[in-house]
Amino acid sequence: MTMLFPSDLEEACEMLAASDGKAVPLAGGTDLLVHWPQRFEDHGRTFLDLSQLAELRAIRWSDSALILGGGVTYWQTLGDRAVCDAFPLLEKAGRQVGAVQIQARGTWAGNIVNASPAADGVPVLMAYDAVVELVSTQGEEEIPLSEFYLGYKQMRRRPNQLVRAVRLPRRRHDVEVFEKIGPRRAQAITKLGFAATHSAAGWRVVANSMAPTVCRCRTLEGMLEHGSPIRRPEDLMPAIRQDVSPIDDIRSTAQYRQKVFSRTLFHALFSDEK
Amino acid sequence: MKRREGLAKLMGREAYVDDLTVADCLWGATVRSSCARGRIREVRFGEGFDWGEFVVVDHRDLPGENVIALIETDQPVLAAEAVRHVHEAVVLLAHADRDLLRRAVEAVEVVVEEEPPIFDFRQPPEPAQIQHGNDNVFKELKIEKGDVDKALAKAPVVVEGVFTTGAQEHVYLETQGMLAWVEDGVVTVKGSMQCPYYVQKALKLALGREDHEVRVVQAPTGGGFGGKEEFPSGIALHAALLALKAGKPVKLIYERGEDMVATTKRHPSWIRHRTAVDTKGRLLAQDIEVVLDAGAYATLSSVVLSRAVIHAAGPYHCENVRIRGRAVLTNAVPFGAFRGFGAPQSLFACERQMDRIASELTLDPVRIRRRNLIRDGEETATGQVITDGTDRLKVLDRALELSSFQHKRRAYLDFNDTHPYLRRGVGLATFLHGAGFTGSGEVYLASEVHVAGLADGKVEVRTANTEMGQGTQTVFTQLVTDRLGLKAEDVVIAEPDTARVPDSGPTVASRTTMVVGGLIEKACDDLRRRLGLGNEERGEVLTAALALWHRQHPGEELLGTAHYEPPDGIHWDDANYRGEAYGAFAWATYVAAVEVDLRTYTARVLDFVAVQEIGKVLHEVLARGQIQGGVVQGIGWALLEDFRFKDGAMANGQLTNYIIPTSDDVPPIRVAFLENPYAHGAQGAKGIGELPMDGPAPAIVNAVAAATGADPCTIPLTPERMMSVLEAREVAR
């Protein structure tokens, strides 16, 4: 295994370009190093260490947005009162990623680029209309997170690009919901989950572990937009079937995922209980 | 007393087998079958490796019999002609480079000509699937008392139920591991284990060696829960075979994934009850059938079955009882010892059934237990008359009081009426657990204990019983200080090393404190006798006498010894399963409060109370720790630990997908003890370790039933399962 230690972001981009995109960026390593002894195919690879790049660790504000550097950890956001007040779902989701050790090392950008359909950071970022800022020796590119994924583990980031930052527009939200349903209360891979927000920009409903990628549920968003009458969880089923396509796997069943999605959504957004 | 073995563990200083550094040591690894059943045709060593660099061992390298000595002799050390389960060990490799070794294992292919496997232990086998006797049944047992058929025919109410429980992985913190080397012609293994003399026996048979040619040393052990009772014998043999062939020390350490898929688990069970009751809920007859999945080899299944059937009727009195049990071969990775040893399975069924009977008769689940709990002078299913004088109703009442059972029940009714999707309920389980080995087990073990009086005035306790987290060294020290009036620092606990300690039996079945502790006390008395002192002489008198003795007998060893002798009045008829199954029972009532989320079908335990009568509490902190830790394991088995099989092997053999409770999944666990000293246990102690594995599952599932009105009879009660159980309830309405 070869490890590259760039001293700044520019050098990181150069090293990545020089490796012809073959070097693998390593941030917290909480995805890349899992089961390391058994990952024979990775042992010979070259890794590019991002964890020491101060530029990536910064949390900044502009007039219109919160800018999370590409190396910001969950723990950093959890410790930042302003961030948690303005974007409470970042706190809610961040606290439910793994447990403290993982929150301390794991990064939002790593969660995005790992591209797991079960990622817990991605849904809340997507529900806040996050934009991914990519950088390479060839320049910069911006992609809305909701258009970032192309299919299972497929994304629009090219191998020579780094996530420089994730940008969240500042808006007033009157609804902010995040639900993670896992097999236990911590250190759990999500069986199904969703984030939902409402602002002047409209409704956002984002599901994870319900499709090959984390995705927006446009039919459900439309129903909320139009105030369609929903009296029971079952009434949501047709829209859910349009928006997502859960599967049976080692962690749960398609039926459970659909059913519980309808019930948690219903109780969070449609029922009049308090 | 302060915990003796705590600090080194807490500080990370304890050296487990993987921490031991040995010069010129090779790593060992295991090549396994990927087929569940068939004939081995060939072993292919793949391209790209210089196989001459590797130490390679197969069944032809065994100097002795190709058998892992246990109750039966059916399990080979290394598969020779045939394999009976996925992950069965076939070839061993050793090399100095661990990473290279890992790749090499992947490059060896065991070519098997498949034969029809059987995976469902509840189905009768097809002729082509028969691999043991004429029906694949390893062991069949029957307990019978009274006339069950007549009572069932006459009874006003008969309640039937079928209960199933899943496999369970031990998840000890330290995986299996063994270090082996040859020293002056003696094969020595040191590693993680519960029973050094079991390992020694296995080494002798398969290596064709005598007692003095094999030595077994227990390294500090990071948890066992039964998983290190019989399994270490095999891995010790593997390490020893590699070391013998290599002429170098070999360390064989399982990685977590390998440990999860290849080692023993708790036996899955299928249990059917037919219970005859009168309209007031009095038990008239219990007809119980217990079937255990034994897996591919017999291991300890016959004794697990024995404990399962003996506990199947619960802590109740009933005139007519029939319990039939069988342990059945399948081509699953063999099941083996696990905390509770069959009792948790049959007590789950029994205690769920009690609640189902109560609900059928619209009786209070507390009342039905009160009515049937065994009283002194009454007999258990095996005809053992209970005369211990324990107030079993007091155990129940204490649990009800501590848990505010009645108050919660009322409050939850209101809560459930108003909450949109949360439902709360309380449930209880009353149960018993037989302490120590079943029947004549202790007589066969014939345990021996030494307490040596040393020249420096200290005494050394020599037993083969192992510390693996439960605090054995602390309790042994405490027994000696209490008996001899010495300070803790004057008591040395010998390392369990078969070259130095006598065979005091295995560290299982909660016999260590009760039985071995009692022998330690006797050996202390014997030591005093050999010094010419009376039993009232303690402390400084003793220290002085020790010093004098050694001055008068330079270079000699002074040993107090004790041998097991069965208490009077214990008679066990193993052929008919009648008599005193155990010298003593511990009695308990556990109460769980749960909350079911109807959105997610998830059950969460809100509160847990565990009350038990265990003879005598020797060390309150340790006893509490045993109960609390066990309850956590019980919560996992009841709700979370969903063992998935593929071809008889664990399909979710990673800690990511095999879900054990985290600290956040565990409620406050409130523990209370009642004491009624047992005449034949150390200071009056009975067993304790299995109770917390027996009680949680039925208490929790009974609470779920109370909360939801559903009738769950299968564990683990995962959300997916809860969904179907609740849907069945909706349909039933």
Ligand SMILES: Cc1cc2nc3c(=O)[nH]c(=O)nc-3n(C[C@H](O)[C@H](O)[C@H](O)COP(=O)(O)OP(=O)(O)OC[C@H]3O[C@@H](n4cnc5c(N)ncnc54)[C@H](O)[C@@H]3O)c2cc1C
């Ligand atoms: C015990 C445990 C529990 C976990 N629990 C959860 C959980 O509850 N929810 C959840 O969503 N995840 C969980 N994870 C997964 C993981 O922690 C998260 O996905 C985390 O956000 C990954 O971040 P990282 O910085 O560690 O990524 P890394 O492992 O360093 O990298 C992940 C991927 O992102 C790429 N990458 C990282 N940074 C950049 C960048 N700036 N530019 C371009 N590419 C980049 C890497 O090349 C790699 O492909 C868990 C992991 C573990 C080990």
